[in-house]
Amino acid sequence: MLFSLYFHIPFCVHRCAYCDFNTYAGQDSLLPAYVDALCREIEYIGCRLPVSAHRGGAGSGGGIHTIFFGGGTPSLLTPQQFEQVFRAIRKHFDPSDAETSLEANPGAVSLDYLRDLHSLGFNRISFGVQSFHPDELRQLERSHDPFDAFAALGWARRAGFDNLNLDLIYGLPQQLPDRWSASVRWAVDLAPEHLSLYALTLEHGTPFGRWAARGLLPVPDPDTAAQMYESAGDILEANGFQQYEISNWSRTGRQCQHNLQYWRNLPYLGLGAGAHGYAAGVRYSNVLRIRTYIDRMTSSTASLAFPFTPSTMNQRKVSARTRMQESLMLGLRLTDEGISNARFVEQYGLGIRDAFPDEVDDLLRLGLVEWASDSRPPVHLGSGLRLRLTPRARLVANQVFIRFVE
Template sequence: MNTRYTAPEAVYIHIPFCTNKCFYCDFNSYVLKGQPVMDYLDALEREMERTVQAQPPGKIATIFVGGGTPTVLLPDQMAHFLKLVRTYFPDQHENLEFSMEANPGTTDLEKLTAMKEGGVNRISFGVQSFDNGLLETIGRIHNTDDVYRSLENAAKAGFDNMSIDLMFGLPNQTPEMMEKTLNAALALDLKHYSIYSLKVEENTLFHTMYHKNQLPLPSEDDELDMYLLIMRRLKEAGYGQYEISNFARPGYESRHNTTYWRNQPYYGLGAGAHGYAEGHRHVNVKGVQPYIDRTKEGLPHLERFPVTEQEAMEDFMMVGLRLLEGISGDDFTAQFGIPVEEKFGKTLEDLISRGLLERSGNKIRLSEQGILFGNDVFASFLE
């Protein structure tokens, strides 16, 4: 069965509000002050209603609320929002994974309790570093005390499935500083860690600073040392690296993100959200008020386009190889009706001969060397 055309079992919902804009962030987010939050939640309800009418959902297995910072919602707004999710996506797997991103500066016990009561069972905290100086450098509003307080409150509210995001390759960061952050992070003994390298994206303060030669980034060698250190320390602590930037205790891998990496359908709701269903991708209108206005007329799509067979095959390889278990030839054939070798045989032979990919039975995955040069590997599959 071609899984590209099955009903989505994953839902992504975007809450675009933040207390402030971090210096590296190019996500679709807006400073909260003066924003029409309740109007936005009403617009989300209209989009949910129209979406499930147009594309009825399967049994929902994962929900992910991202942003922005979803936890800037007040406790009553949070409760209202979570009730909407239950209303329009009522048919849920008994082991539903319901994740919400959180900023350590915006989570008190009352709000976390509202989240737990509303069905959220997994929290991803945007910590980024345990070095207060670095947090200030990148424009975060929280400090390490806020992190510990938030994790303590989350445990009090009944959460035991928690993840934190960390970053490496930050301005003036050294491998020694990264090691201290890892020591602090691993001492928490959480179920999951996401650890990303800084990317200097357009339309960010860091991009402006970079072009003015005012962004003192670590050398490539130091950045590589940090990544090797991260992989070694997480492995020693008993975490499986299941994706290039993600590490988990067995059974606690992010099932929602794995939906993306397996190139499976998902709903994308909210301003600027992306979705993939019925062989089409869509992108929603970005601005808060334009999004609200558009939902009064119909679905708030900025664009919706069919994914060609060629693009779908490229996506399958590029996102699937991010997972360290790699891609399965059987899955490729199930989706596209031909063996993977028929489409990408020459590329695969070349990458295997260069030691960047390895084959094990019907699986193809990144080698240890390939993990370090993932972007080069993924680009090889683009025509």
């Protein structure tokens, strides 16, 4: 069994007003201790890997499908700190074939830094560009400007990266559709292999959420946001990108393998403060605070069974029924692939419609899902029918997902 590894780096120079991720500003002095704690967590979990996770049997390195450093701002780690983490990884895992990604802020990288990352084994960078308009970036409280994004992309190419993603955000308060389309076109002109487009959500507890609740910030208009989503899809498809997930487009063969692991409901190990994981039939999450995480990983002597570590805060055993529901909710995000009925049978012993007859029939009748057949399915899917969202259901996908958990 191949795991994916997710490392959460919860450090930021500044907390953006819309962000509800588990991340903290002004704690950079804890970075060296945090990296030490991450290495301890790798060691802890690596020593307890089940035999089935070892590529060549017991004693060999655990196979890894992907490695992803997310945040926060992982690009605040120095190359030496990444090297320390990779040394710890290689002691227990074999990352030689893994897609290895880093999330980076465009304003926080240099050509030398990207060269170092490439030689350390990173092969994919995801840049949080968000917009190509300076005023929109200021509204989001991002610390970079559009020129940083142009420079970062150029440096990444010169450093040897041939797999780049750009994140963009739409549906900002008072954002005009034409300005959004201009950002999408700028992104296309930079020729990345992958684009992730996210609608702004006003999360409770963030400054944006509080300002909107007090009437100080106009709430994004959902109809305009829907129009932006559709126009972006048209631009991307006209430029050779294929949509493969509700919010993600890529060149052929350049889908994000790490996120596919999540959407295919396959196991991943989450390491770091606030990281989530799913392994051995359990969903779990780590303590949120950086200092608590460091303390737990440094001083605890508890001996816990895989996949837990002293930093585990919550855990939930996933029942067979819940696994089926989660497989549908995650798999339906994959706009083309959907969920293979044959694979579902292989995993759960019954077909999708046998497990959810009323839900599937209702959604088919409403035209929100469809059965697709594929004469050339990807190998892992097996053959036969796939259940997937219809194009018009992509804008109301949450309404579809809810049907499987009611």
